Amino acid sequence: MTPSPRPTRGLTLGRAFGARIVVQPSTLVMLVLLALLFATSGGVELDRRTFTIGLVLALLLFVSVFLHELAHAATARAFKRDVSEIVLTLWGGHTAYDARGLTPLVSGVTSASGPVANLVIAGLAWLPIATGLLEPSLVQWLSGSVTVYGIVAWLAWANLVLAAFNALPGIPMDGGRVLEAIVWAVTGNRFRGMIVAAWGGRVVAVGVLMVGLSVPYLQGRTPDLFDIGWSLLIVAILWPAATQALRVARALDKRSAVTARALAVGAVALPFSVSVADARAAASAAGADEVVVLGADGAAAGHFPVALTEAVEEAARPSTGLQSVTMPLPRGAAVPIDADGDALVDALQEWWGRTDVWIAVDEGAIVGVVRLADAMKALQ
Known part of the structure; x- marks a missing residue:
């Protein structure tokens, strides 16, 4: 969440908190892929109805990601930081704001605001279910008619997962930036915090791989290509990002000693x-x-x-x-x-x-x- 050196290419949807809202073309590709994934989950046959339901779920997921990034932007503005962009990408999104003269408090609170926003959405979605306003009269997914109850329950669950995943203590997740801010505040050295959080990202990457491969065994089955593919895909995103952050932190730590x-x-x-x-x-x-x-x-x-x-x-x-x-x-x-x-x-x-x-x-x-x-x- 740092200022972009140049405007990100993509479709501009408007502005919020002074920032351009940008959707990259790859986001639309992911939207379709997720719609197909949701539409055919559980071995359901793909048709117009199931694809429409899958598209609704995919759109709800991307709206949740957007609100997550919007929370980052709103928090940065609350700290009187200029926000330049809110970008939705193939793998989620990022918010670019002025990080000059950054402090552990600003960095940590701004980073934590994203997962907190997803927790709030999850709570608001679950509230009508918990209070009985929505009844599970027909809790069937794509194999039958999908009710409002089912969609709202899925929205609550999806935001809970988004919050939990983004809170993991390693770069590039928001939890990694919070960990960086904590170490920075304790030691007075921002780059030491970055190094700790980058190593946290590597640990998280390995942990994701282990969980992705062990869960099928706990379910009494052998991991299939889907399980292995998704686990390796997430590791392929997290490990390089953490490694790059580690290199940058070491270089900046060396630079900070030059006066x-x-x-x-x-x-x-x-x-x-x-x-x-x-x-x-x-x-x-x-x-x-x-x-x-x-x-x-x-x-x-x-x-x-x-x-x-x-x-x-x-x-x-x-x-x-x-x-x-x-x-x-x-x-x-x-x-x-x-x-x-x-x-x-x-x-x-x-x-x-x-x-x-x-x-x-x-x-x-x-x-x-x-x-x-x-x-x-x-x-x-």
Whole structure:
């Protein structure tokens, strides 16, 4: 549930909470396949009536998935996050919202809202049955006439299953994101939470396979191709998603350790009017390897490594101005000394090719110089 880098292709049905509601073409394919599956369950012959009933059940399932995603969007908006898309896909859906400056609370509550919505739907569907408003006068599925009671009971059961499956503690399920948020809140390290949740996703994938193959034995039969196929299909979705999340988490964890402070070379800021000899003395006193040259207005206008002054003859240094060794620096080429990996990536995108260094500042004071090449190497 992160912002999409570009709009998702598909049929736009409207907007909700500021987000585009998008249905991908593959969703329509899955809708038909589910309708056929429901229509022929229990060995029932496929005809117009059974297919219509199967289509109704499939549509109810997709509406439940949509309401699940709508709950994510509504929760994100409640936390004052911009929501860009609500997308229904072949395997369900996803909601994209602004995740900048995310906190464990926002991430965990937003993720949990989807399964909670399905539990609410299941409860609302079961309420008229539990109170006797709907009587099971004819509880037969596709082998006979399907009653309103049967459809409502199926809706309650389907949403209960959706809630339970999405609550499983592993990425890519919502429960995995909740687990990530909990570990993040406890340890203070989001990426450690991602790693734990990604491993949870792998465990869930193996668990799904084991359950899918063991249930038929508990029912006194051998797993057929349908049992094996569905189990392997779910594993083929969950395992790669968890593995990819694990790779991303490890890479981002490494990136989070990269800061401007760790990369900065010590620097001393001097006015443009001083001589090379004065600059060398000031840098030596400060233990700095770089000199930042200040313009007439006091802003950083250039820089040079102290080693570059070796090219100036010693006798000429007291009378040589800094313009002979200074390399120009664009206005604004600066980063906070505590800038982390994500901030450095953004700065690289903005400044690469325009300057070779940034000025590192701490509460407005120049404290060092960060070379873009060093930042690029550390972030790779």
